[in-house]
Amino acid sequence: MNHSPNDLIMLFNDLFREPFRTILVKGGSEPEYLPADGPSGLARVVFAHGYYASALHEISHWCIAGEHRRTLHDYGYWYCPDGRTPEQQRAFEQVEVKPQAQEWLFSVAAGTRFHISVDNLSGDGACDEQQFRANVLAQAERYLAEGLPPRGQQFFDSLKSFYGTTPDFDSAWQQDVQRLVPPNSLSDRVRNTETV
Template sequence: MYRSEILEELFRDIFYPRYHTVLEGGAEEPVYLPGEDGTGAPHRIVYSRDYFRSALHEVAHWCVAGRHRRTLEDYGYWYAPDGRDAAQQSLFARVEASPQALEALFCAACGHDFRVSMDNLNGDEAARRLEAAFAEQVYRRARRYLEEGLPARPLAWCQALAVCFNTGWNGGAESLDRVYIFPASVTE
């Protein structure tokens, strides 16, 4: 049911005509590659392997990126690989809160479980302790998106996901609450 190829087709149907952007899997590491002027090559949102959640996450980054950032490889953002210390992880969390909040809403729209990702399996203990606070931050941001109204691109994506996966998503918080899985440290 949750096959990433479905997302690729759906994304193309919804966004290619206006944004000349495609979603494609198969990469070891996700990356955004802007198209080259004059070549006709589309902008490419490349996600990890065939991972459904990776595709949703990368679409979330695209939805957050403004017009200028969508002209830059990986939107011009800083990225430090796995093994970040607490200070680097705190910076990661500031940059990731909005995309992961959108990803949570995308999961809600298609009925797929959502867990935050600290993307730092080999980080130090202080960095790993930030997960519970980050999960709360992402949840609050997702709720704020629902209360204030989603911007056009994420709203269109949520609506398309809801139709495709027949979830009946209506932008209500109850759909977020059904799929959002907090870390054990939050629920204990």
């Protein structure tokens, strides 16, 4: 299956350009969110290097951001770059659970490979990578049971329709869960917390 970021641009812009005055665009080295510069302007979700996965991740952030946050550059968040301290990494991991859970569902809906990212290669890595994976999985499962945020649900449904993954989504999801969060890692995590 071919995965072109141009398809994501088309799907996103078809869904959200008019009702939310927002477009998805390819960018350079850093992703960012640029709010509209006036009542007739368009907000821009900019993804890095034209990468498909970067587009899905940035769309995930946009689908979660509330109305006020969408009026602020980068949703008003300060990004602490790679090389974070353990305290900064813990805060990063807490904020990233929902976007990565949604991105994971988007990836399976598109039939592409998702990678959980702790995004701290120059630092000490994850505070607790197994727990982070379990948290992302739990949030994704919650989204599947209760529904994604409204814009996220629209985009998720659009991806499944465009890539024809609706009939096989459940089995593809279960296979990807096994790949990224093997059952033994979850049972080890439960055993470790029970002995504490």
